[in-house]
Amino acid sequence: MKQGNTSIRAILTGNLDPSFVRLFMAANWIVLAILVTTSMLFLSDRFSSGVLVGGIISNLNTLGLDKDCKRMVRWRSMAAYYAGMAVRMGLIALAVTITILFFKELFSPIGMFVGLSVSVINFYLLVTAMLIYRAKFKEAV
Numbered sequence: 001m002k003q004g005n006t007s008i009r010a011i012l013t014g015n016l017d018p019s020f021v022r023l024f025m026a027a028n029w030i031v032l033a034i035l036v037t038t039s040m041l042f043l044s045d046r047f048s049s050g051v052l053v054g055g056i057i058s059n060l061n062t063l064g065l066d067k068d069c070k071r072m073v074r075w076r077s078m079a080a081y082y083a084g085m086a087v088r089m090g091l092i093a094l095a096v097t098i099t100i101l102f103f104k105e106l107f108s109p110i111g112m113f114v115g116l117s118v119s120v121i122n123f124y125l126l127v128t129a130m131l132i133y134r135a136k137f138k139e140a141v
Helices: 008-013 020-042 045-075 078-102 109-116 118-140
Strands: none
Touching (some): 020 109, 020 118, 045 078, 045 118, 078 109
16 A cells, blocks of 8 residues: 555555544544534534534644654653643643633533544544454455
């Protein structure tokens, strides 16, 4: 497989290359769009706003994780990863706390929790797809 050319089949088989992060982030935004659209159709505006804000925070966190992992490889130190993660977790806690305390009329805390779970939901969807693909591949062999 060519470097930088990630296909869905490569991801499902576990053969990842550097462009996987871009595809994973695109999938995160798609999952967020689906969650926001669904919540707008069936739930309140407060809940939808919470999902949107939480999802944006989650996606920014995922980008930060990618940068921390690259920094860790470049500096060859786990301290770089943990330092970046500590700063990001503090910022996330601050953003969520401020949103809940000062804008509780605009955002639902439960919606924010759902939005903050966007990357986790996407990860489990990806793992499930990998397991299904591998199970079908074993049957074919």
